[in-house]
Amino acid sequence: MRPTKQIYKNYTENDFLVWKTLFNRQMEILKPIASSEFLKALEEVKFSSEKIPDFLEVDALLKPSTGWSIETVPNISPQKIFFEFLSKKKFTSTCWLRTMEQLDYLEEPDMFHDVFAHVPLLSNQNYVNFFKGLSDIALKNIDNPKAVELLGRIYWFTIEFGLILENDEIKVYGAGIISSKGESEFCMSKQAVLIEFDVDLILHTDFRTDVIQDKYFVVESFEQLYNSLAEIEKELEKVLEKDMDFVL
Numbered sequence: 234m235r236p237t238k239q240i241y242k243n244y245t246e247n248d249f250l251v252w253k254t255l256f257n258r259q260m261e262i263l264k265p266i267a268s269s270e271f272l273k274a275l276e277e278v279k280f281s282s283e284k285i286p287d288f289l290e291v292d293a294l295l296k297p298s299t300g301w302s303i304e305t306v307p308n309i310s311p312q313k314i315f316f317e318f319l320s321k322k323k324f325t326s327t328c329w330l331r332t333m334e335q336l337d338y339l340e341e342p343d344m345f346h347d348v349f350a351h352v353p354l355l356s357n358q359n360y361v362n363f364f365k366g367l368s369d370i371a372l373k374n375i376d377n378p379k380a381v382e383l384l385g386r387i388y389w390f391t392i393e394f395g396l397i398l399e400n401d402e403i404k405v406y407g408a409g410i411i412s413s414k415g416e417s418e419f420c421m422s423k424q425a426v427l428i429e430f431d432v433d434l435i436l437h438t439d440f441r442t443d444v445i446q447d448k449y450f451v452v453e454s455f456e457q458l459y460n461s462l463a464e465i466e467k468e469l470e471k472v473l474e475k476d477m478d479f480v481l
């Protein structure tokens with residue numbers, strides 16, 4: 234059974250070692266390639282290799298700045314619950330860590346992914362404006378599986394695997410890249426296909442969760458993401474209407 238609440242004293246020496254190993258290894262890779270917004274956010278939430286983040290302390294930093302907080306869950310949440318919490322500015326996160334034998338790949342996200350990769354940017358107002366807006370749209374459409382699938386593509390290619398242009402350089406902000414050694418290295422390689430952020434194209438682009446991604450969408454800023462919310466809603470409606478026509 235995975236823990237449903239973070240009980241800090243339950244972390245073992247081995248957990249601290251896993252956190253430290255992953256943190257140091259990722260930081261080495263991320264320093265030159267991560268978005269400056271992410272690196273700044275990492276300092277905002279005071280993460281370090283020496284300490285597994287204590288959710289109470291993280292909440293105490295996040296709440297006064299953007300109003301967000303962490304909601305501990307045992308495993309990945311069903312979509313409805315996930316978006317309901319996000320809409321209330323609560324990010325659902327696990328509080329357990331992988332073992333040393335699982336450093337490189339896990340089938341389900343642990344707290345190195347949820348916390349190290351997702352939580353820092355919850356201190357960035359422009360980022361959370363988009364995150365909340367997208368969640369509100371998802372919640373409005375939650376009973377329509379096709380709509381949720383399409384919005385899942387937007388989520389995937391931004392929050393999880395998004396890249397951002399900073400001073401003419403491509404940088405990483407997506408959590409699926411931030412927490413993964415393989416993904417961080419691949420997305421900067423010549424084989425990676427980089428595409429300008431395009432709502433309509435993303436809505437028509439399927440993805441796989443069990444392989445390294447082969448394409449990434451690049452935004453110019455988090456404001457651009459926020460400003461795209463109206464277009465996301467409009468384009469979503471269009472695709473759904475087309476689908477209806479097809480059925481009729």
Ligand SMILES: [Fe+2]
Nearest residue numbers: 342393408409
């Ligand atoms: Fe994630």
